[in-house]
Amino acid sequence: MQQIYDVVVCGGGLAGVCAALAAAENGAKTLLIERNAFPGGNATAALVSPFMGFTHEPEISRDEYGFKVYGWQKYLNSGIFPRIIDRLRGEGGMSKLSTPFSADPEILKYVLESMLVEAGVELLYAAQVCGVEKTAAGSLFTIEAVECLCKEGLRQFAGRRFIDATGDADLTSCAGGSFLMGDENGTTQAATLMFLIDNVDEAQVTTYRQAHPEEFEDSDYGTVSGFTSQIATAAGRGELPEHIRRFVLFRLPEQGRYAANITHYYEINATVSESVTKAAIELRAQMMQVFRVMRRDLPGFANAYISASGSYPGIRESRRIAGVTYFTVDMLRECPVPEKYLALCSYPVDLHMKNAPANNMHTMGLFGIPEGTCIHREFTNLYAAGRNLSTDRLVHSAIRVMGVVASIGESVGRLCLRK
Numbered sequence: 001m002q003q004i005y006d007v008v009v010c011g012g013g014l015a016g017v018c019a020a021l022a023a024a025e026n027g028a029k030t031l032l033i034e035r036n037a038f039p040g041g042n043a044t045a046a047l048v049s050p051f052m053g054f055t056h057e058p059e060i061s062r063d064e065y066g067f068k069v070y071g072w073q074k075y076l077n078s079g080i081f082p083r084i085i086d087r088l089r090g091e092g093g094m095s096k097l098s099t100p101f102s103a104d105p106e107i108l109k110y111v112l113e114s115m116l117v118e119a120g121v122e123l124l125y126a127a128q129v130c131g132v133e134k135t136a137a138g139s140l141f142t143i144e145a146v147e148c149l150c151k152e153g154l155r156q157f158a159g160r161r162f163i164d165a166t167g168d169a170d171l172t173s174c175a176g177g178s179f180l181m182g183d184e185n186g187t188t189q190a191a192t193l194m195f196l197i198d199n200v201d202e203a204q205v206t207t208y209r210q211a212h213p214e215e216f217e218d219s220d221y222g223t224v225s226g227f228t229s230q231i232a233t234a235a236g237r238g239e240l241p242e243h244i245r246r247f248v249l250f251r252l253p254e255q256g257r258y259a260a261n262i263t264h265y266y267e268i269n270a271t272v273s274e275s276v277t278k279a280a281i282e283l284r285a286q287m288m289q290v291f292r293v294m295r296r297d298l299p300g301f302a303n304a305y306i307s308a309s310g311s312y313p314g315i316r317e318s319r320r321i322a323g324v325t326y327f328t329v330d331m332l333r334e335c336p337v338p339e340k341y342l343a344l345c346s347y348p349v350d351l352h353m354k355n356a357p358a359n360n361m362h363t364m365g366l367f368g369i370p371e372g373t374c375i376h377r378e379f380t381n382l383y384a385a386g387r388n389l390s391t392d393r394l395v396h397s398a399i400r401v402m403g404v405v406a407s408i409g410e411s412v413g414r415l416c417l418r419k
């Protein structure tokens with residue numbers, strides 16, 4: 001007889017992992033379906049290592065070099081996310097330096113997977129959601145089963161509640177549910193191929209930063225954002241794409257190892273394979289342009305090497321579901337923290353668009369994400385978790401950060417059990 005799961009979570013990024021953990025820890029028979037053979041989504045597959053958005057007004061002090069040091073004890077949302085951070089720290093997978101936010105992607109895979117296994121979540125890797133079976137009653141649909149392309153062919157998994165944590169709202173799209181994408185023309189934020197650069201001589205970088213503060217953003221020791229003079233020279237020779245104005249590097253827990261968030265591909269449509277392919281090729285070429293300049297021109301990079309690049313281009317934005325609540329910036333001005341919310345967020349609007357100003361961040365203060373943003377308005381049992389909630393794209397650009405999507409996922413995993 002076919003097994004019926006209480007909760008089927010599609011997509012094992014941070015949101016999906018936390019949704020599955022919350023559901024299983026509350027007694028639900030839970031299946032997590034993921035196309036990769038590891039969890040973490042952008043945080044692991046795309047090497048997006050710095051966790052942001054989980055503190056409010058972090059306590060900032062200065063170290064002996066004048067670099068920022070963040071107090072990172074004050075979590076905005078309690079629950080599973082702080083447990084992930086504790087496990088990461090216990091495994092040495094999170095920097096104890098002044099950037100406490102950056103996780104080692106390999107240890108993160110292990111930590112997330114271990115937590116899922118311990119909680120009794122059934123994991124199914126190498127399975128791509130590609131369809132649903134649904135029934136209709138009046139104006140609402142009910143999903144009965146999700147269809148996946150597995151190694152052995154097409155398979156169906158039946159359930160009572162379905163959580164779309166695919167980031168791209170693939171499940172919603174397969175189910176024929178309404179969604180929005182990007183701006184009024186469907187244009188989305190740029191994709192980025194992140195890469196890890198190892199064997200950087202940090203002492204040389206620090207000495208150079210101290211001598212040339214005008215070339216760097218005022219950040220903490222572990223976040224290096226600058227080298228503007230080298231970039232200007234290289235760009236003048238046509239060796240770098242025009243959009244690169246700073247090299248943004250996040251220190252990982254290991255000495256001399258940084259995650260580079262530098263490349264941008266603006267024409268991405270993450271829901272079309274040809275477009276993802278073009279992006280991957282163009283972004284890898286950009287990565288090599290950047291690396292050649294780094295190794296040749298940056299103090300401390302002469303012996304550096306690329307130890308990894310994302311196994312998938314980092315996708316910031318694609319589909320957003322049509323929820324019971326459509327959360328806009330205007331609503332946020334009226335009522336920053338509604339009575340029922342999924343998670344608190346204090347991250348600013350952060351749109352990576354072509355010709356955006358160098359500083360494109362706009363603070364909105366502390367706000368709560370309304371519960372109705374995760375409930376699809378055309379279905380009885382379809383929920384979203386993560387970056388595909390029902391919001392406008394300005395709100396989307398703030399709530400997509402990892403500290404927030406993890407807490408959203410956890411709330412959705414619990415909320416769906418109440419229905």
Ligand SMILES: Cc1cc2nc3c(=O)[nH]c(=O)nc-3n(C[C@H](O)[C@H](O)[C@H](O)COP(=O)(O)OP(=O)(O)OC[C@H]3O[C@@H](n4cnc5c(N)ncnc54)[C@H](O)[C@@H]3O)c2cc1C
Nearest residue numbers: 011013014015035041042052129167314315386387401402
């Ligand atoms: C380049 C870049 C830089 C960023 N920088 C930061 C930063 O510095 N700090 C920060 O906090 N946030 C940052 N973000 C945002 C953050 O990484 C993401 O918004 C967040 O990780 C989204 O989590 P998610 O779980 O909602 O989705 P995702 O991480 O996208 O996870 C979706 C999961 O679903 C799986 N999946 C997708 N489709 C299917 C399918 N059809 N079937 C089965 N599985 C499927 C995917 O493999 C993936 O594992 C950045 C994002 C990018 C792209």
